[in-house]
Amino acid sequence: MNRLRHPALGLLAAALFAAGVPAAATAASPGNDPAALAKIRDTALKSDYAWERMADMTDLIGPRLSGSPGAAAAVNQVAEAMRKLGAKVTLQPVKVPHWVRGQETGELVEYRGRPAGISQRVVLTALGGSGATPAAGLTAQVVIVSSFDELKARAAEVKGRIVLFDVPFDQGMADRGLAGQAYGQGSNYRSNGPRMAAELGAAAALVRSVGGATYRLPHTGNTGLQDGARIPAAAVTSEDAMLMGRLAKRGPLSMRLVLTPQILPDADSFNVIADLPGTDKPDEIVIVSGHLDSWDLATGAHDDASGVASAMAVFDTLKKLDYRPRRTIRMIAWMNEENGTRGARTYLEANTANAASHIGAIESDNGAGRPFGLRASVPANASRLFAPLQAALQPIGAGVFQRQDALSTGDLSGLERAGVPSFAPLLDTSSYFDYHHTAADTLDKVDPENLRRHVALMSATAWFLANVEEPIGRAVVPAR
């Protein structure tokens, strides 16, 4: 009967089995009718609960990179808050990478036209997983390429040099509602460029910061370097990439780079799992989630305190109404989305046999811009079932239902491949990548009213999935 394979999940299993004895549905729990969805929406819109949780996470703790004291504090804070809401809380152990930023400076030390005694500072930040230079730095000539093709064409020039992938973020694409695609184009170079440069013998790799900000703001994120070829890798600001491009046009350009991050042994951490047991079908599970870890440059307000706080607030919304779902609603604050998705992998491993019990899983991980609706990897013939949910969300402008074969989001993609339909808010992300992964991702960037709308969307969707009568079916991810 125990579908949880991981031995450390005993507590969780106990919680599920306790829930297996159905609590009597309270008089106030009206099933999945339009009036209940409307009440959930309106209760969420009046609440500051998510804002308060997000403020606690960002103001009291701040950055929460995997393995850091901040990540550990966030685990405790979220677990404590969920216990206060009466949820059954389990900490699922996760071994996480432990990368720690060090010193980071860049200086252009040789270029044509340089007056004696002058060097130009380059604003940069190490990428997650970057290797280190010697403490005194390394100095090498810079090779600037604008594509992987150009890297290949100029492979002979790369050895011993610093390669800069100078690919501008396509803000025009972001403004046309395709911010995710624009981000994908740019982050492709961040994810793969340093590894490819390392394979060609580069001394270090730089990428132009991904994102639309024009305030000399470096944008970090993970890079796919492996032990044995772990060269120093950093993101330079768009301004500094342009400067380097202009100087390189004048003649040979050399740079001194200091990056001293460390890779420590994998650290002990946790997914925070909190259950609101279902009344009728407690062993059927609907996940609401965000990820608890965040990059170290900022307090991770949009990415992803807003997602975790919105997921937590689902429980608060239902508690305020004294509504109990038929199926179990499970809040998960995932650990390590940013540089390993170890939390999601651990959960998946423990729940592979149990995947069929997962009715659906929501994650909010695209910031707290204004939501327009819902994205969902449900089967095509299930879309019509969501009409009542759409009707409930239409009054806040969030009635769009966008079906896709697969969402392929960070934490849910494994479950999705195991057949669990994924859900995510469909939202305005046009300015998200101005702040995401930079020092500027701070609480003040989140609009409290949009956050309330997110909670309304998450709460109503969770309630809908936890109570829907007709099966919505399984996700069928196309083969890649």
Added chain:
Amino acid sequence: MNRLRHPALGLLAAALFAAGVPAAATAASPGNDPAALAKIRDTALKSDYAWERMADMTDLIGPRLSGSPGAAAAVNQVAEAMRKLGAKVTLQPVKVPHWVRGQETGELVEYRGRPAGISQRVVLTALGGSGATPAAGLTAQVVIVSSFDELKARAAEVKGRIVLFDVPFDQGMADRGLAGQAYGQGSNYRSNGPRMAAELGAAAALVRSVGGATYRLPHTGNTGLQDGARIPAAAVTSEDAMLMGRLAKRGPLSMRLVLTPQILPDADSFNVIADLPGTDKPDEIVIVSGHLDSWDLATGAHDDASGVASAMAVFDTLKKLDYRPRRTIRMIAWMNEENGTRGARTYLEANTANAASHIGAIESDNGAGRPFGLRASVPANASRLFAPLQAALQPIGAGVFQRQDALSTGDLSGLERAGVPSFAPLLDTSSYFDYHHTAADTLDKVDPENLRRHVALMSATAWFLANVEEPIGRAVVPAR
């Protein structure tokens, strides 16, 4: 005869006296008629000269704070470029303050709700003239005030503490075309707050960054601290000021502050003065200018490489047309506008007796936003004289003529009080304070077409003043 009192100005005097032998006006110099002004405008609009000079200054040199190697290199670079244009170049010695930025970190180490092992980073930057903390930093409780009145009311709380002046920049005012006034409101706290806090025994003073940027970007600038009460003083970003405000609402807030700037002995530097001698009245002078020094966080593109480059380009414009002015046009790249205006003071001291020979003085020091016209401290009855200049600038949308009793700009205010009419581009500054005095004031922020418009405006104005027949009269600055 020698009107230059400063003995070091021998070279300049020689240049003026050489110019005192009128060169024959070339056939191409048509006086001050509309066709000449139109040709000047159109020549400027086709030229990249100013852009190239600005690129040389910002890309090859970068920051140019008084006393720095960058400032020295800029003196040489501008002098050399003006010599190439055939101008008579003088370096006027100026003793400048020499303040050097050190380490700067801030950390919130105690606050209510702080988990064990957690502290919050504060992004900040030392203000020019700031004193230093011990190398290991100082830790003190933070007192946050939102006005000078509140500081006075809470004077008893200040001793030994860190005072934060938390006054938001009024971006709404900037958007209504009053950016200068909004900046004045904010910079008043930067200029005077630390001194007032020091008088009350504060251990250090912080101000909220002035400017409209919301990208965790600290905004430096000078503060009016004096020896003997030179406490550490820094600007925190708007985000961090808000964070500190929220944490202070929860309970007592303590901060560790490390600021290690140094004040070195005054350094030797120069105003760069370049003359295009007048044909008829060589001893009558029209100044075109910008300031050569810049803050150390960025390359000072808007503030004020754009102004210096526009002033330099006046000579290029006239050279391309082979136009020689009746009066002498003098390009001045002022040194030390940012933290002392020693360059302007030195020039004024050397030219007090000669003030009446200065017909007018233009400085561009509000960035290179789109120009709409000209501000001028000419007598009220002189405005009508500028109609031909307005007509020439109207086709580029820069035909507005805004007379004021006094412009009171940094470098020209002394000359203005001595009766010299001041001129400045009237321009769009709505986004200027997003970048000004921050790391983001870089070349890419300047629109080349707007820079050409500035050159057109500066060139036509200089030509107009250098050739106008009827006297435009003297500035009469109202008593303060």
